[in-house]
Amino acid sequence: MQFFFEVLIGGLLSGVMYSLVALGFVLIYKASGVFNFAQGSLVFFAALTFVGLMEHGLTFGAALAVTLLVMILLGLLIEKFVLRPLVNQPQISLFMATIGLSFLIEGLAQLLWGANVRGLDIGIQDEPIGWIADATGVNVSKFDLSAAGIAAVLVTLLALLFSRTRIGRALRAVADDHQAALAVGIPLQQIWGIVWAVAGFVALVAGLLWGARNGVQFALTFVALKALPVLILGGFDSVPGAIVGGLIIGATEKLAEVYFGPYVGGGIEGWFPYVLALAFLLVRPEGLFGEKIIRRI
């Protein structure tokens, strides 16, 4: 039983890491209906920039601040030069544009900072927390728990932004109906700019945590693929959905690996989430928390 909990908690905490990446997707999708394939590249870019700046002798705080600025700027530039000219084009064109963008950003990141794998130390060790292990016998990673805490704060902030503020209301209005939003005087470009800047910020947080855990390397971009089942499960347009989806995916993939893996020779962690997502897609296409498709009969 103790082992079960250890696996479960480990899974839930790693799920939070997926949620962090999924969150970036949700933001953009919610406000502009674009599935931003480049989110993974943004995560990679953020982590690489941060590490690169640290190597150039900047302090942790300074590197963080500069990277944040760079990410916000990058978000604004993407909105202005890629998405704005494509307004009112079919969804698939926008999607293709973000695919192109993702390769561009990856290339740019490696051009600027080089392609070698780097370590990233953000000062939190990946070790069991002593007092929890003593009290219950369950090992909980300090790093994972901190990452979960950071994610929780981020999600709370975003949820408040969306539901309580004037800008948040405008964001949701834009997500619902571009034309009507324009008609009531909401400046779409300003709203999209804000969303991309926030997505850049989320990518930075995800990039730091993932980079610290797996090392800053090209494989970081594949983290985005892990976010896909999370999105399908939680709903593409729901911030809480990204979190719950991440938790479910994280927990089930670890449990499946440990308990079913041995029967089929292991290695199911890699694809089990996709099976889960596929099954979910058949039953509930809008995801757990996705906005219900409103149909009046």
Add this chain to the structure above:
Amino acid sequence: MVQVASMAAQAEPAAQIALSVNNIEVIYDHVILVLRGVSLQVPKGRIVALLGANGAGKTTTLKAISNLLSAERGDVTKGTIEFEGKRVDKLTPNELVRRGVCQVMEGRHCFAHLTVEENLLTGAFTRKASRAEIRAALEKVYHYFPRLRQRRGSLAGYTSGGEQQMTAVGRALMARPSMILLDEPSMGLAPQIVEEIFEIVGNLNKQESVSFLLAEQNTNVALRFADYGYILENGRVVMDGAAGQLAQNEDVKEFYLGLSTAGRKSFREVKHYRRRKRWLA
């Protein structure tokens, strides 16, 4: 131009022109000519109806004024639009709303996943108002549309067509406009609800002195509530006049009100409406 101005002046000599559209031409996708020189004027504090059949260019005219055309690859290629004496044809919709012109789009376009009250609040986006002022604006909307107060917490997507139309008009009101461009408010609504909405439009016009430019296919209702009317056909104004006069005009009766003195005719006998030629500068 001259003619229109003189006729408007006849109707009400003291009326000040709030909105003036001068001979605009609109082209979609660089090739499709939709408006071929439309001119019209809305005096301050009046309701002006823009009438015509499907595809005549009513919606395009309104969108040209509110600058929503560019989002549909449309472009005003000729002519000018002035609001309160200043050119507004190059403004963004956001700036236009700030100046007091707000459009209520055809088919309501409520934000389906926002509650009715949230919908209304988005209307105040352009205003730099305090919480209390916003509260007061909301109360005003609820005063005119008591039904919305009851539905304030429901998702707009689940409210009835009439309630959505009220939400859309209420949302525009939140921006405290001096002119509302109202596109086809009767669309898909029961006659009783249409009547109710037009009553409220009339009240808003009188009590809040909001001017309305109103595109409508329901000529009958529109002419009853409007002060003045323009009739569009194939992207041109073919007739205009005080609402009372238009309602009495034989051609209007026959073509737009479905009334005729000679009883029901077969379609073959219908004479082609001879357009009054307008040679505009």
